[in-house]
Amino acid sequence: MGIEEKLPSGILLTTVEQVAGFVRKTSMWPATFGLACCAIEMMSVGGPHYDLARFGMEKFGATPRQADLMIVAGRVSQKMAPVLRQIYDQMPGPKWVIAMGVCASSGGMFNNYAIVQGVDHVVPVDIYLPGCPPRPEMLLHAVMKLHDNVQHEKLGAHRDREIEELDQRQLRTLPLIERPEGAQR
Amino acid sequence: MSTNEHEGKPNLNSEENAPARRGEERLTSPVRGTGLFGAQTTGDTSGYGGLVVRGTAPLGSERPYTDPDDPHTAFFDDVADKIEASLGATDVGYGDAVERVVVDRGEITFHVRREALLTLARRLRDDEALRFELCIGVTGVHYPSDTGRELHAVYEFRSITHNRKIRLEVACPDADPHIPSIVSAYPTNDWHEREAWDFFGIVFDGHPALTRIQMPDDWHGHPQRKDYPLGGIPVEYRGAKIPPPDERRSYA
Amino acid sequence: MSTAPTEDYIDASGGDWDQVVEAAQKSSAERLVVNMGPQHPSTHGVLRLILTLDGESVTEARVGIGYLHTGIEKNMEYRTWTQGSTFVTRMDYLTPLFNETAYCLAVEKLLGITDSIPERASVIRVLMMELNRMSSHFVAMATFGMELGATTIMTNGFREREMVLDIFEHITGLRMNHAYVRPGGVSQDLPASAIPKIKELLVEMPKRIKVMRKLLDENPIYLARTRNVAHLNLAGCMALGLTGPLVRASGLAWDLRKAQPYCGYEDYDFDIPVSDGGDVYARYRVRVAEIEQSLRIVQQCMDRLQAGPVMVEDAKIAWPARLAIGPDGLGNSPDHIAHIMGGSMEALIHHFKIVTEGFRVPAGQAYAAVESAKGELGCYAVSDGGPRPYRTHFRDPSFVHLQAVAAMCEGGSVADVVAAVASIDPVMGGVDR
Numbered sequence: 081m082g083i084e085e086k087l088p089s090g091i092l093l094t095t096v097e098q099v100a101g102f103v104r105k106t107s108m109w110p111a112t113f114g115l116a117c118c119a120i121e122m123m124s125v126g127g128p129h130y131d132l133a134r135f136g137m138e139k140f141g142a143t144p145r146q147a148d149l150m151i152v153a154g155r156v157s158q159k160m161a162p163v164l165r166q167i168y169d170q171m172p173g174p175k176w177v178i179a180m181g182v183c184a185s186s187g188g189m190f191n192n193y194a195i196v197q198g199v200d201h202v203v204p205v206d207i208y209l210p211g212c213p214p215r216p217e218m219l220l221h222a223v224m225k226l227h228d229n230v231q232h233e234k235l236g237a238h239r240d241r242e243i244e245e246l247d248q249r250q251l252r253t254l255p256l257i258e259r260p261e262g263a264q265r
Numbered sequence: 266m267s268t269n270e271h272e273g274k275p276n277l278n279s280e281e282n283a284p285a286r287r288g289e290e291r292l293t294s295p296v297r298g299t300g301l302f303g304a305q306t307t308g309d310t311s312g313y314g315g316l317v318v319r320g321t322a323p324l325g326s327e328r329p330y331t332d333p334d335d336p337h338t339a340f341f342d343d344v345a346d347k348i349e350a351s352l353g354a355t356d357v358g359y360g361d362a363v364e365r366v367v368v369d370r371g372e373i374t375f376h377v378r379r380e381a382l383l384t385l386a387r388r389l390r391d392d393e394a395l396r397f398e399l400c401i402g403v404t405g406v407h408y409p410s411d412t413g414r415e416l417h418a419v420y421e422f423r424s425i426t427h428n429r430k431i432r433l434e435v436a437c438p439d440a441d442p443h444i445p446s447i448v449s450a451y452p453t454n455d456w457h458e459r460e461a462w463d464f465f466g467i468v469f470d471g472h473p474a475l476t477r478i479q480m481p482d483d484w485h486g487h488p489q490r491k492d493y494p495l496g497g498i499p500v501e502y503r504g505a506k507i508p509p510p511d512e513r514r515s516y517a
Numbered sequence: 518m519s520t521a522p523t524e525d526y527i528d529a530s531g532g533d534w535d536q537v538v539e540a541a542q543k544s545s546a547e548r549l550v551v552n553m554g555p556q557h558p559s560t561h562g563v564l565r566l567i568l569t570l571d572g573e574s575v576t577e578a579r580v581g582i583g584y585l586h587t588g589i590e591k592n593m594e595y596r597t598w599t600q601g602s603t604f605v606t607r608m609d610y611l612t613p614l615f616n617e618t619a620y621c622l623a624v625e626k627l628l629g630i631t632d633s634i635p636e637r638a639s640v641i642r643v644l645m646m647e648l649n650r651m652s653s654h655f656v657a658m659a660t661f662g663m664e665l666g667a668t669t670i671m672t673n674g675f676r677e678r679e680m681v682l683d684i685f686e687h688i689t690g691l692r693m694n695h696a697y698v699r700p701g702g703v704s705q706d707l708p709a710s711a712i713p714k715i716k717e718l719l720v721e722m723p724k725r726i727k728v729m730r731k732l733l734d735e736n737p738i739y740l741a742r743t744r745n746v747a748h749l750n751l752a753g754c755m756a757l758g759l760t761g762p763l764v765r766a767s768g769l770a771w772d773l774r775k776a777q778p779y780c781g782y783e784d785y786d787f788d789i790p791v792s793d794g795g796d797v798y799a800r801y802r803v804r805v806a807e808i809e810q811s812l813r814i815v816q817q818c819m820d821r822l823q824a825g826p827v828m829v830e831d832a833k834i835a836w837p838a839r840l841a842i843g844p845d846g847l848g849n850s851p852d853h854i855a856h857i858m859g860g861s862m863e864a865l866i867h868h869f870k871i872v873t874e875g876f877r878v879p880a881g882q883a884y885a886a887v888e889s890a891k892g893e894l895g896c897y898a899v900s901d902g903g904p905r906p907y908r909t910h911f912r913d914p915s916f917v918h919l920q921a922v923a924a925m926c927e928g929g930s931v932a933d934v935v936a937a938v939a940s941i942d943p944v945m946g947g948v949d950r
Contacts, residue, residue, distance in 0.1 A: 115563055116585055116946050117610035117693055120656070127675035157949075159481045160563060160584045186500075189603070191509050193488050193496030194480075194588035212607075213693055255504025370626050370883050398755050401886075402917065404910040406899055419897065421884055421912070425769070428776050432884065453758025456582075456920055479583040479949055489591050489908075496588075510595040 097238070101231040104148075104174065108227070111147030111171060112140045113164070115154030118181040118213040122153045130216040135223060144170040149226070150203070151219075155183035156196040168203045176230065178207045178222055181214055188212060325365035330373060337371035340429050344373070344395070348385070351392040357381045374432040379444045382435055383471075386447040389422055397422040397431070400451035403458055405465030407490045415439040416467050420447075437467065446472040464489035526550055526569065547571055553934070562945030564938070566922070570931055578926040578934065580919050585949040593909050597875030598624055599836065601906060603696040605896075609913060609947030610693055611656050614649040615889035616947075617698035618642055620909070622779055622885035623896040624700040627878045630829055637825040638702035639780045644715075644818035645688070645697065646780075646887070647811040651722070652681040653890035654804045657942040658729070661801070664939045665742055670732065677725050680718055687711050690847050702828035705840045712819070719816055726808055733801065743798035747925035747937035750795050757924065758917045761892025762807065763941065766800040768793035773888035780887075784821075785814050797940040807890075834876050837868045875904040891915055891942060913947035 114122055125132045132138050141147035144167045156164055168177070179199050182188035185208040187197035199205060206229065209222040234242050330341035345366060349359040362381035367374040377385055389397040401421035409415055414436035423430045437444050446469035448455050458469040459478040466487035469475055477484060486493055497509025526548035527541045553566035565581035589608055593601045605620045606613040625631050655678040662670025682692045688711050689695040689704075697704050733739050749759075751767045764771055770789045774782040790806030792799035828835040837857075841850035857865040880902040886895040892914030901907040918941045925937040 116587075117607060119562070120610060120693065123660075124675055124679070127679075128672045129676060129679045155585065155587055157584060157586050158484075159479075159586065163584070187498075189607075190587050190589070190592060191495075191497035191500065192588040192592050193493070194586050197498055215692065255501075258504055369881050370629065372883065374882070399758055399760070401884075401893070401895055402758070402912050404897060404912075406908045419882070419910075421895065421897070423893075425771055425776075430777075430884075451758070452756045453917060453920065456916060477583075479586040481583075488588065495591060495595055510592070 097233070097235050098231070100235060101233050104233075105227040105230040106136055108135070108137055108149050108176075108230070109139050109141050109147045110137055110149040110151050111144045111167065112142070113150050113152050113167065115152070115156065115160065116181075116183065118153035118184070121213045121216055122151055122180065122219065125216045125219050130220060132220070132223075135227070137223065144168075145172065147171055148173075148175045149178065150175065151178045151180050152184040152199045152203075152205075153180040153213075155181075155188065155190055156199050156202065157194050158196060161196050161202050164199070165202050174233075176206045176226060177203050178209060178219075178226060179205045180209045180219060180222070182210055182212050185210065324367075325376075326368040330366065330368045332368075335371055338368065338373070340427070341368060341373045344429060344431060345375075347392070347394040348375070348388070351388040351395060352381075352385065355384050355388065357384045372430075372432060374434050376434050376436070379435050379437055382433070383445045383447055383450065385433070386420075386450045390450050395424065396426040397424045397429075399423040399425060400447070400454055401430075403447075403454055403461055405461040405467050405489070407465055407492075409439075409491050411436075413438050416442050416465055418444050418461060418467055442466055443468045443470050445470050446475075448472055463487065466490065548576065562943070564919070564943065564945055564948075566934065566938070568926075568931065568934065573930045573932075575926050575929055575931055575934060578923045580922050582916075582919065582945070582948050585945045587946070587950060589950045590909050590911065593906050595905065597904055598700055598878055598906060599875055601909065602699050605909075605911070606694050606696050607946065608911060608950050609889070609891070609894070609915065609944045611653045611944050612649055612889045612891065612894070612947075613693060613695050614642075614645045614698060615887055615894050616911070617696065618646060618780065619885055619887045619889070619894050619896040619911070620898070621698050621700045622887065623883050623898040623909075624878065626883040626885055627881055627898060627900050628700070628834065628876075629879070630701065630831065630834065633829055633831070635702060635826045635829065636781075637706075637823060638827045638829075640818050640821050640823075641703050641707060641827060642698055642780050643782065643785070644815060644822075645685075645703075647814045647818070648681050648684060648715075648718075650811045650890045651808050652678045652685075653942075654808050655681075657804060657890075657939075658733075658801065661936075661939040661942075664935050667739070670729075673725075673729060673732070677722070677729070680721065680725075684711065684714050684718060687714055699828075699836065701831070701834045701836075702826070704836070706827045707822075712822075715815065715819060719812060719819070722812055723809075726805065726812075730805060733805075740798065742936055743801060743940075744794075744796060746797045746933045747929065747940055748796045749921060749925055753921070753924055757921045759892065759921060760917070761888065761890070761914055762800055762803045763892065763918060763921070765790060766792050766803045767795040773886055773893060777886070779885070785817050787813050797936050800940045832867070833871075837864070837871055877902060877904050878906075886912075889914060891944070891947075892918065911947075911950060913950065915941070915943040915945075915947045916950075919943050919948060 124130060126138055126140060148171065150168060150171065152164065168175070179185045183190060183195065184199045187195050191197065196202060207222045207226050209218060211218055233239065328342065330338065330345060332338045348363070352359045352362055362377055362385055364376040364378060367376065389395050399422070401423055403418050403420045406417045406419060407415060408417060416437050416439060418435045420433040420435070421430065422433065435444055444467055446454070446458055448458060449471065455473070456478060458472050459475060461467050462469060462475050463477045463479050464487055476482070480488065488496070495509060495511035497511065499506045499508050525546045527544055527546050528550045529537050529541070529552070549570045551568050551570060553568060563584035565584065567579040567581060568575050569577035589604050593604050596604065601620060601624070602617050605616040608616050622631070625634065655674045659671045659674025659678070662668070662674065685695065686692050688707055689697040749763070749767060751764070751769055754764045754767045754769070760771065768791060770791045772789045775789060787810045790803050790810060792802050794802070838849040838853040840847055843851065857868050878900040880900050882897070882899045884895055884897045886893050893912065894914055895912035897910045897912065898906055899908040921941065922938060926934045929937070
């Protein structure tokens with residue numbers, strides 16, 4: 081009763097990229113990186129009410145060696161930053177990072193000597209999730225967005241070209257204040 | 266920031282500082298502090314409200330410390346008597362140990378000379394009449410304008426037996442930031458003293474291992490002192506820059 | 518970081534793994550130094566434990582903290598007294614309402630308005646704090662279960678906590694980090710629909726607690742992991758300055774709500790649960806019993822709620838606006854905006870000044886303490902007479918309690934370290950601030 085029966089001769093056409101993306105997104109294992117308030121909401125997401133197991137992601141890895149998603153949940157202090165980087169380096173590629181909450185995204189309200197102003201100073205971030213702390217539903221939304229990105233991620237030379245294009249586009253982008261339509265947005 | 270001028274001055278020997286008259290005294294004391302945009306009056310440029318800031322905390326209180334109208338102060342005279350009696354049994358006299366006593370807002374603060382701190386702490390713990398079993402901890406406060414007494418260490422003690430709480434305040438100059446450690450009497454102060462060292466640079470002599478606790482080991486400076494900047498960075502929002510909180514226009 | 522061969526231990530606390538292994542093979546030492554954390558599933562938050570092991574037993578346990586130091590105390594010096602509430606709520610993020618109340622009690626003491634806080638505001642504070650105590654204890658038990666590998670306890674605990682969080686969200690608008698208690702009272706009144714929700718909780722929660730008790734109280738596996746583990750007697754508790762459930766599990770009925778009542782706790786009828794076990798199991802029993810007592814207090818709060826203001830009357834301190842939900846979320850009520858923008862110039866000036874500049878607090882210092890879910894949570898605040906705190910310091914119970922890890926773990930087995938730390942229930946946001 082699978083989708084194959086509806087197709088002629090049981091053939092399903094797709095691309096290698098789509099297959100790899102599908103496999104990657106459906107077997108994503110997060111590494112625990114609970115730091116502060118957001119970590120509690122992250123744990124709630126793993127709990128029965130929000131049930132991250134629906135996405136096959138309930139196995140919060142104890143070890144970074146068996147994880148491919150790092151959810152940085154909370155403020156990253158100057159003392160924690162080297163540890164965070166070490167754990168990120170220990171994760172095997174391909175790997176993704178969600179910066180959960182404003183503190184991880186930009187330092188948030190703690191613009192001071194102790195807090196790294198955004199975890200993207202330390203590791204590359206795929207999804208920025210605002211909120212202080214974000215609701216569990218918002219984390220689920222971020223996870224689904226990431227799944228979407230992973231599904232459509234290109235491979236090999238295509239990926240290199242995509243990165244180059246994105247870089248160029250970002251370099252050409254004006255700050256909102258200098259854009260003619262920026263004021264309305 | 267306005268200054269804290271009352272610290273470091275000798276005791277006032279007038280009975281106007283008795284706690285019973287404190288409220289009245291504050292109402293009649295001169296207006297202090299500058300207001301919005303540096304106003305020298307009440308700081309109330311709107312004329313809407315009579316917002317007035319009066320007085321400072323008392324410089325020192327005279328006996329009786331107990332205010333009959335305030336039940337929180339009921340034990341103050343008693344505890345001062347007991348400390349005096351208890352210190353009499355040691356080689357440190359009460360007058361040498363306690364510089365002055367401040368009764369304010371239903372709390373009693375003993376300003377203690379640092380040389381006498383450890384002796385006093387031991388008496389507070391061991392004397393049956395005092396029995397302050399629990400040290401709530403120590404924290405630093407930095408008063409840069411209080412010349413010669415820039416760094417204060419503030420200790421809170423709680424007696425479970427008698428259900429009392431007192432505060433000790435010890436000052437030391439920035440040039441010689443040494444205060445004896447009381448970890449030998451109150452082991453719970455171990456981390457509190459490390460934290461006060463980390464944030465304020467107060468050296469607690471006799472501490473078993475005075476190392477940084479909150480900041481990384483190789484950090485420079487003591488971040489919660491007033492001469493240490495907040496350390497924020499300007500935030501860019503839609504291309505416009507907003508300075509960090511300590512560099513914005515201030516109303517104080 | 519390889520170990521010099523003259524020393525009789527193997528240092529596996531960091532560095533290049535190949536070098537560690539090489540050093541270990543060369544050495545004939547029996548003792549092993551390992552590093553737990555700062556990021557590890559079985560530690561409570563970003564806590565670092567440096568353990569010296571002799572086989573399975575721990576000969577030395579050291580605790581490293583500071584991995585979540587946020588500089589909240591310093592940041593508050595650049596914000597108004599009212600904004601301070603927003604910062605303190607993020608310290609110990611499992612007991613936000615206790616942080617806010619301790620801070621507000623200290624500010625109110627400095628302002629000298631302790632006695633003029635409206636009755637209704639105090640009752641709401643007590644109500645919220647007791648609900649918070651329940652949610653915090655549920656997380657304590659849940660994470661304890663998770664760290665021992667008992668996932669059922671974890672899922673149950675978080676499910677029960679959701680009930681409390683629903684009420685919080687209904688009242689304050691947020692699940693965590695509420696900034697609900699403000700100097701002078703609380704930010705807004707209870708919505709009418711909150712009462713039935715709390716009543717529902719009062720009916721439902723005792724059943725849930727019964728389930729929890731049935732699952733754990735006599736569970737032989739749980740008993741084996743908790744009985745006589747991480748024992749600490751009363752003398753040790755006192756020397757290390759422990760308070761809260763830890764000292765009550767060692768036989769001393771010390772509770773600030775009874776000893777030094779605040780927010781009108783003297784008028785409530787409740788018991789202080791005590792156990793003289795002094796071990797992990799006793800701490801669990803005390804926590805469960807405290808949840809039951811909290812339910813009693815919440816019930817009494819419901820009876821004591823009388824109509825009235827929830828903010829001090831003094832317009833120089835109270836927030837000028839009432840909040841209301843508009844099409845773009847929670848904000849100043851339309852009535853208030855109409856008043857200041859169209860009705861009264863003075864009201865507009867007043868609103869502007871109190872919101873931007875804040876109120877001034879007479880110079881002096883004050884210490885206020887509350888019995889948080891973890892122990893004595895104290896706030897020491899210094900004012901120089903300005904509209905911002907000169908210095909605030911929080912005496913967080915978790916900070917003090919973590920010092921007891923060495924006393925609880927040394928001599929025990931390495932598996933019990935996890936149980937010991939979890940039974941302390943430290944929250945690193947509070948420890949490091």
